[in-house]
Amino acid sequence: MISLNHVSKTYETPAGKFAALKSIDLSIEAGQFVGIVGKSGSGKSTLLNMVAGIDRPSSGSVAVAGTEIHGLSENKLALWRGRNVGFVFQFFQLLPTLTVAENVMLPMDFARSLPFRERRKRAVALLERVAVGAHADKLPATLSGGEQQRVAIARALANEPPLVLADEPTGNLDSITATAILDLFRALANQGTTVVIATHEADIARVIDRRIEISDGALVNQ
Amino acid sequence: MLAIALGISAFAAVLSSYAILTRELDLGYLATNPASAVIRVDSADDDLVKAILQNPEVSDAEPRRTISGQIKAGPAQWRNLILFVVNDYGNIRVSRLVPESGAWPPAIGEILIERDAFQVAKAKIGDAVTVKTANGVEQPLVVSGSVHDVGQAQARMENIVYGYINLETLVQLEEHGGFNELNILVAQNRFDEDHIKRVVADVEKVIKSRGHDVYRISVPQPGKHPHSDLTGVLLLAMSSFGLFVLVLSSILVINLLTAMMVSQVRQIGVMKAIGGTRRQIASIYFVQALFLGIAAVIVSVPLGIVGSRALCRYMAYFLNFDINSFAVPLWVYALVALVGIAAPLIAAAFPVLRGTGVPVRVALSNFGLSQTSFGASAFDRALTRIGGTFSLIVLALRNSFRRRVRLALTLLTLTAGGLFFMLALNVRASMINTLDHMFTARKFDLSISLANPYELKKIERAINNTPGIKRAEGWFTTEMSLSDRFNVVALPTDTQLLDLEIIEGRNLAPGDIDAIVVNNALAGHEPKMRVGETVVLRFMGTETTWHVVGIAREAFSPSVAYVPLSAMQQFYPGMVNSLRLSLVNTDDDAIRDVRTELDRNLEQQGVRARGSSTKEESRFSFDQHMLMIYVFLIVMSAIIGGVGGLGLMTTMSLNVFERRREMGVMRALGATPRIVWLIVVVEGVVIGLLSWAIAALLAWPISKAIGNLLVRVLFRSGLDFTFEPLGLLIWILVSMGLSALASFLPAWRASRATVREALAYE
Numbered sequence: 001m002i003s004l005n006h007v008s009k010t011y012e013t014p015a016g017k018f019a020a021l022k023s024i025d026l027s028i029e030a031g032q033f034v035g036i037v038g039k040s041g042s043g044k045s046t047l048l049n050m051v052a053g054i055d056r057p058s059s060g061s062v063a064v065a066g067t068e069i070h071g072l073s074e075n076k077l078a079l080w081r082g083r084n085v086g087f088v089f090q091f092f093q094l095l096p097t098l099t100v101a102e103n104v105m106l107p108m109d110f111a112r113s114l115p116f117r118e119r120r121k122r123a124v125a126l127l128e129r130v131a132v133g134a135h136a137d138k139l140p141a142t143l144s145g146g147e148q149q150r151v152a153i154a155r156a157l158a159n160e161p162p163l164v165l166a167d168e169p170t171g172n173l174d175s176i177t178a179t180a181i182l183d184l185f186r187a188l189a190n191q192g193t194t195v196v197i198a199t200h201e202a203d204i205a206r207v208i209d210r211r212i213e214i215s216d217g218a219l220v221n222q
Numbered sequence: 223m224l225a226i227a228l229g230i231s232a233f234a235a236v237l238s239s240y241a242i243l244t245r246e247l248d249l250g251y252l253a254t255n256p257a258s259a260v261i262r263v264d265s266a267d268d269d270l271v272k273a274i275l276q277n278p279e280v281s282d283a284e285p286r287r288t289i290s291g292q293i294k295a296g297p298a299q300w301r302n303l304i305l306f307v308v309n310d311y312g313n314i315r316v317s318r319l320v321p322e323s324g325a326w327p328p329a330i331g332e333i334l335i336e337r338d339a340f341q342v343a344k345a346k347i348g349d350a351v352t353v354k355t356a357n358g359v360e361q362p363l364v365v366s367g368s369v370h371d372v373g374q375a376q377a378r379m380e381n382i383v384y385g386y387i388n389l390e391t392l393v394q395l396e397e398h399g400g401f402n403e404l405n406i407l408v409a410q411n412r413f414d415e416d417h418i419k420r421v422v423a424d425v426e427k428v429i430k431s432r433g434h435d436v437y438r439i440s441v442p443q444p445g446k447h448p449h450s451d452l453t454g455v456l457l458l459a460m461s462s463f464g465l466f467v468l469v470l471s472s473i474l475v476i477n478l479l480t481a482m483m484v485s486q487v488r489q490i491g492v493m494k495a496i497g498g499t500r501r502q503i504a505s506i507y508f509v510q511a512l513f514l515g516i517a518a519v520i521v522s523v524p525l526g527i528v529g530s531r532a533l534c535r536y537m538a539y540f541l542n543f544d545i546n547s548f549a550v551p552l553w554v555y556a557l558v559a560l561v562g563i564a565a566p567l568i569a570a571a572f573p574v575l576r577g578t579g580v581p582v583r584v585a586l587s588n589f590g591l592s593q594t595s596f597g598a599s600a601f602d603r604a605l606t607r608i609g610g611t612f613s614l615i616v617l618a619l620r621n622s623f624r625r626r627v628r629l630a631l632t633l634l635t636l637t638a639g640g641l642f643f644m645l646a647l648n649v650r651a652s653m654i655n656t657l658d659h660m661f662t663a664r665k666f667d668l669s670i671s672l673a674n675p676y677e678l679k680k681i682e683r684a685i686n687n688t689p690g691i692k693r694a695e696g697w698f699t700t701e702m703s704l705s706d707r708f709n710v711v712a713l714p715t716d717t718q719l720l721d722l723e724i725i726e727g728r729n730l731a732p733g734d735i736d737a738i739v740v741n742n743a744l745a746g747h748e749p750k751m752r753v754g755e756t757v758v759l760r761f762m763g764t765e766t767t768w769h770v771v772g773i774a775r776e777a778f779s780p781s782v783a784y785v786p787l788s789a790m791q792q793f794y795p796g797m798v799n800s801l802r803l804s805l806v807n808t809d810d811d812a813i814r815d816v817r818t819e820l821d822r823n824l825e826q827q828g829v830r831a832r833g834s835s836t837k838e839e840s841r842f843s844f845d846q847h848m849l850m851i852y853v854f855l856i857v858m859s860a861i862i863g864g865v866g867g868l869g870l871m872t873t874m875s876l877n878v879f880e881r882r883r884e885m886g887v888m889r890a891l892g893a894t895p896r897i898v899w900l901i902v903v904v905e906g907v908v909i910g911l912l913s914w915a916i917a918a919l920l921a922w923p924i925s926k927a928i929g930n931l932l933v934r935v936l937f938r939s940g941l942d943f944t945f946e947p948l949g950l951l952i953w954i955l956v957s958m959g960l961s962a963l964a965s966f967l968p969a970w971r972a973s974r975a976t977v978r979e980a981l982a983y984e
Contacts, residue, residue: 054890054977075894082892089981093887096596097620099606109614110892139606141596155891 001163001194002028002051007060009046009217020046022217023060028196028210030162033189035208036198043217044198045167051196052085052165053077065162082111086156090168092148094140100127100151101136107158126154130184146177153184157193164188166197182207227518227525228868229471230562232861234526236464237558238550239533240457244450246538246545251447254318254372257284257405258412259422262438263429266401273428274404279421281409284316285309285401287392290671290832291355293383295345295365299814302833303353303383305333306371307392309401316405317373319386323347324367330391332366336384338542339377340368353385353395356673356832361395363387375448376542379846381839404429413444438707449541455935456854460533463858467865468565470638473631474869475569479511480628481876483577490578491585504578511570515563523558540850596624614897618904622912625877632866632873633913636960639863640917640953641924646855647949648925649932649941653848656777656933656942657841659723663776666719666802667837668813670820671699673830675797684823690806690816695719696798698790702759702766704748708781710761712790719802722784727753727772734786738768742940744781745773751783762793777940778844808837851932863960866913870964874906878968885972886981895973902972906965910957917957918950 009021020043028034038044049055050062053069062070065084072080081087086107094103104123108114114122127133130150132143140148149169156164166185170178186207189195197204205211213221263270266285274283287307292300308314311327321334324347328334333353335343345351345365354360374384389400406425411417418441426436442448483490493503531548538545596602605620623629672681678696685694698712713720715730722729722739730737740751750757755770768785776782787798805816813836821831878885885898893901926943933941 049978052890054981075896078889078892078894078897081890087890089887089890093883095617095884095887097605097624098617102616106614106617106888107891110888110894110897137606139596139602159892 001030001032001065002026002196003063004047004050005061005063007050007057007062009043009050009055010058020217021050021057024217024219026212026219028194030194031189031192033186033195033207033209034197034212035204035210036196036212036214037200037204038198038214039200042200042214044200044214046217047214048165048167048196048198051163052087053081054087079111082107083113083159084161084163086153086158086161086164088149088152088156088164088166088169090171092140092145092152092172094148094151094155096140099137099139100132100143103140103151104155104158107155111159113159123154123158126157127151129157130154144177145173146180149173149177149181150184153181153188157188161193163194163196166195168199169197170199170201226471226475226514226562226566227522228861228865229468229565230518230522230558231525231529232467232865233461233464233561234523234554234558235529235533236457236460237554238527238530239537240461241551241554242530242534242545242548243453243457243537245551246534246547247447247450247453247541247543248445250543250546251372251450252445254320255316255407256373256442256445257317258408258418258444259406259425259439259441261404261406261422261425261429261436263402263404264435264437265399266404266434270429270432270434271404273432274406274425277421277424277428279409280406280425282315282405282407283425284314284405286403286405287399287401288403289355289392289397291353291395292831292833293343293345293354293385294352295343295349300354300817300834301342301344301383302381302835303385305353305355305385305387307387307389307401309389311388316407317371320370320372322368322370324365326367326369328366328386328388328391330388331363331394332387332391333363334367334369334386335365336371336374336377336386337368339383339385342377342381343383355395355397356830357397359396363391370542370544372543373448374542376540376846378542379843381835381843381846415441415444418444438701447541447543453537453541456850459932460854460858463861465561466638467861468561470635470862470865470869472565472569473635474865474872475511475514475566476573477628477631477869477872477876479507479570480573480577481880483507483573484880487577487580487585490580491582494582494585500578504574507574507578508567508570511566511574512563515566518566519559519562522562523555526558601626614901615904618901619908621877621881621901621905622908625873625880628873628876629909632869632909633916635862635869636866636910636913636957637916637920639859639866640914640957641920642855642859642862643953643956644917644921644946644949645925645928646852646859647946647952648921648944649855649929650848650852651946652925652929652941652943653851653933655944656940657844657848659942660777660779661837661841663721663723664719664837665721665804666695667805667808668803668816668834669836669840670801670803670834671832672799672801673832675794675799676827676829677796678798679796680827680829681798681801681824684820684827684829685801685803687823688816688820690812691803691820692806693718693804695802696787697800697802698787698794698798699800700761700790702761702783704750704757704759706747706781708744708747708783710783710785712785712787715786715788719804720784722772722774723776724772725775727770729772729774730784730786734771735789736766736768737771737786739772739774739784740770741774741776741779741782741784743776743779744783747781775940777942778847863956867960867964870906870909870961871967873909874902874965874968875971877905878902878972882972882975882979883981885975886977886979889977890981899969899973902969903962903965906961906969907958910961911954914950914954914957917953921945921949 004024004026007021007024011018011020036044050057056070101123104126105119108119124136127136130153132147132150135143170181185195271283271285274280289305291303291305293303294300322337347365349365350362351365352360353363369386377384408418408421422439429436490503534545605623681696685691695714695717700710701707702710715732715734730739745751751770753770757768758765824831922945930941
């Protein structure tokens with residue numbers, strides 16, 4: 001499903017060059033629930049960005065679901081991402097001017113994945129699946145953090161992507177809500193979706209299939 | 223800084239123009255030593271001049287002659303001509319002429335033409351022209367030079383040719399008699415109108431005591447060019463608009479600084495956390511605003527000066543005067559610097575004080591998309607009901623309303639641009655409508671003034687022999703006076719060639735003898751002229767009694783009264799001195815043929831025409847006056863529209879800047895750069911459309927109020943208001959185009975940012 005070969009990423013900063021990833025070789029099977037664990041600044045978000053095509057490697061190659069994404073143009077990458085990757089952010093990142101349902105419909109509008117009239121039906125169905133269907137017509141600001149993250153997960157599933165990536169999805173939630181959100185991801189993986197979570201929390205062992213530890217831009221334990 | 227610099231430039235340009243033009247117009251006029259008064263007499267010889275100069279209150283008296291006639295260059299049609307006969311071109315002391323090019327002075331058989339009148343005469347130096355005066359014969363003259371007569375109204379606007387000849391040429395034209403006008407210059411208090419009138423009254427006594435008749439005395443406003451007031455009002459209006467543009471520019475500064483303060487709120491929190499006081503932190507941003515003002519002034523003063531020179535040159539050409547110095551007074555620089563530096567500081571006050579007032583805890587905890595807290599108000603919730611099913615359009619629509627204060631300020635500038643544009647078109651349409659009404663009342667196509675009163679019977683014979691005339695009426699035009707002189711038109715009470723718009727009382731009716739109808743200008747000037755009142759008017763040295771029966775509305779007209787033609791019979795039995803003709807065909811060729819044929823037939827009857835004008839020629843003169851206001855409003859709307867466009871660009875840049883993370887999220891969710899670009903552009907266009915809608919709603923009442931005010935101040939006349947729907951259509955296209963253009967760059971930048979950069983933005 002995911003294959004990274006000798007992936008390195010170096011950033012130019014005012015303080016000099018900074019190596020965020022150092023020759024990463026990684027392979028993840030389809031349907032796995034993988035946790036990338038590491039401290040702040042260890043490179044886990046950069047690694048996730050490489051897989052999502054949000055960032056490009058300085059060297060090496062990235063292949064996801066059979067596509068060499070590092071060679072795609074920005075336009076093609078966006079279209080590919082819309083259909084193949086669902087992304088969940090730490091701070092939910094719901095668009096504040098759109099209602100909950102409209103937020104979920106947004107990736108469908110970008111990808112034009114469903115006929116126009118079926119998009120809202122699917123959005124509401126996804127929201128019900130993550131137990132926030134009652135809030136479909138509310139604005140995100142009126143929802144709690146946990147509810148917002150559920151909406152963000154529903155949005156990530158909008159186009160039925162084979163891969164869901166989540167960057168610190170529980171980092172801004174209380175422990176009870178965090179557990180519920182992780183259970184949601186587990187359920188997704190059980191249904192065949194590949195789920196990769198970047199987190200610095202160690203207590204996700206109970207839900208994940210595989211733990212990958214990263215430190216100073218290098219994988220230390222797969 | 224560009225926006226504030228543009229505002230200051232506009233302000234500096236109009237303020238400098240105001241200072242330069244008011245100074246130069248009056249200076250140029252005073253340099254000609256303009257006459258304090260012009261007295262029209264039966265004849266003015268050296269003895270009379272010597273007698274007048276005995277009065278120590280009179281410093282100079284110069285005889286001249288002014289006659290009207292017609293001029294023709296080549297096969298072109300006759301043009302109305304005012305011919306000035308000057309005694310000694312080498313020694314003009316009052317109302318001097320300035321030689322421009324060609325010969326000076328004119329020799330016998332030569333004519334000089336006022337520089338602005340060449341376009342009307344359709345002649346150039348060296349051309350042979352034919353001149354025909356009221357009593358003389360057609361005579362070929364050579365245009366030998368060009369002069370500048372500062373004191374005359376613009377020939378182009380008046381559609382008249384000013385010519386200058388010597389006494390010998392006058393004899394050649396077979397015009398009898400010598401000089402008939404005296405240009406008087408008072409010795410002291412030259413700018414005191416009452417003093418001038420007292421001196422002139424003494425001069426009048428002297429003239430009459432020597433057996434001469436005094437026909438008319440005119441005392442122009444002392445020291446003021448005839449168009450000084452008009453220019454002053456126009457420039458004052460320009461200065462007000464300049465200030466308005468500056469205010470609009472300051473609004474952009476408010477938007478900019480508010481956004482800057484929001485983006486720096488965490489930095490402010492950190493500064494406060496390490497001990498910075500609100501005052502200390504605020505002073506940092508005020509100094510920044512101060513530098514912005516200083517930089518804007520440095521950039522905009524030279525730009526403003528260049529702009530003012532262009533504006534001055536245009537106005538000088540338009541008003542036919544020369545500018546000797548473009549020196550800008552020091553007070554203009556001082557005021558521009560003061561206003562330019564103060565404006566950003568004042569604009570900065572609210573955002574800086576608000577931004578620095580944020581508590582440390584709030585400032586340091588500011589992160590994520592939720593910071594915008596959209597959804598808290600009822601308005602936000604109401605917004606969720608608008609849009610539709612396509613989330614991209616919904617997003618663009620609702621995003622427009624996220625920063626509502628910023629949106630309101632942006633809309634203010636854009637709406638102002640649209641409003642002025644529609645105002646310009648509406649005022650233009652209304653002026654045309656007013657003139658249409660005015661000219662609709664005139665049912666005649668050609669009007670001919672005769673050199674003297676002639677028997678109507680002779681004229682009728684000439685008319686009967688001229689083909690192409692549908693209807694003709696003989697009128698009598700003259701002057702009477704109450705407190706001041708005014709024009710009087712005596713016409714048949716059953717006239718079919720003038721349909722006055724009576725606003726009070728009634729029109730003249732068959733059987734009327736001493737009835738008088740006055741127009742609104744005369745009624746406004748003479749309080750005694752009220753319907754039902756009896757007034758005693760002086761006419762030809764006698765007192766005549768009239769009953770005011772009606773008031774007629776005539777836009778853009780001087781004071782005029784209408785009386786029955788029969789009332790003139792006791793003075794000029796069976797005679798008229800002007801003709802009004804309705805023609806079968808009104809194309810140029812047909813009118814020219816009628817003119818030529820009628821002229822010949824009148825000559826055969828011993829009747830001499832002094833001048834003639836068609837409806838179109840009269841209309842042209844009015845249209846030229848209106849053009850000035852129209853151009854002014856269009857220029858203003860372009861400037862304000864430009865500021866509005868810059869305002870929108872600033873707003874869109876700020877919106878995009880603040881929403882970089884959102885753009886990143888969208889890109890992460892599959893939005894292509896083109897979609898992100900489109901969302902931003904649509905948001906800009908939504909703002910443009912909103913501004914159009916507001917401007918469209920306000921355009922009617924504001925156009926009506928400002929149009930009426932402008933025309934009343936400039937022409938002392940009302941406006942028949944009409945709305946120009948084309949303005950709505952044009953401005954919707956302009957506002958959409960402007961909005962798309964203004965948001966293009968921010969949208970392009972937004973679409974170019976990488977997803978990682980956008981997501982990393984805090």
